[in-house]
Amino acid sequence: MQIKAINCSKMDLLTVLPSSFGYVIFTYLYSWIMLGYLAVKVGTARKKYDVKYPAMYSDKEPVFNCIQRAHQNTLEVYPQWLVFQTIAALVYPLSASVLGAIWVTSRFSYAWGYYTGDPAKRMNGAYGYIGLFGVILLSISIALQLLGVF
Numbered sequence: 001m002q003i004k005a006i007n008c009s010k011m012d013l014l015t016v017l018p019s020s021f022g023y024v025i026f027t028y029l030y031s032w033i034m035l036g037y038l039a040v041k042v043g044t045a046r047k048k049y050d051v052k053y054p055a056m057y058s059d060k061e062p063v064f065n066c067i068q069r070a071h072q073n074t075l076e077v078y079p080q081w082l083v084f085q086t087i088a089a090l091v092y093p094l095s096a097s098v099l100g101a102i103w104v105t106s107r108f109s110y111a112w113g114y115y116t117g118d119p120a121k122r123m124n125g126a127y128g129y130i131g132l133f134g135v136i137l138l139s140i141s142i143a144l145q146l147l148g149v150f
Helices: 012-016 021-049 062-091 093-114 119-125 129-147
Strands: none
Touching: 021 062, 021 093, 062 093, 062 119, 062 129, 093 119, 093 129
């Protein structure tokens, strides 16, 4: 088997990707803003509650722990979301963008609920499962299409 080198230019990439993939890129940028916001909130809480590095949590300040968990939980899910968001976006860029925006927005709601110090209020962001499961389902659909199942 011979492997040929592929010469890709910027124009090749722009013609391969759907034109509406630009919305997907803006969804990624929105997620970057969200992650930055959550990180700043943790940094601010570290100062307010005097939680020194490298401690992840506080033995004395449960509100700090809620702020930290909101960020940490988002980071735990983010890589999987990125993968499924990207797969879904290659074929269904507009749908993936809407679903991605729902998921990213839900992470703000999740965090704001958690920041109250009442962990049950984090469920204010539960609507994010629409976005997460949506891109997972689109990714499964793409896999099945590629395999010729439908």
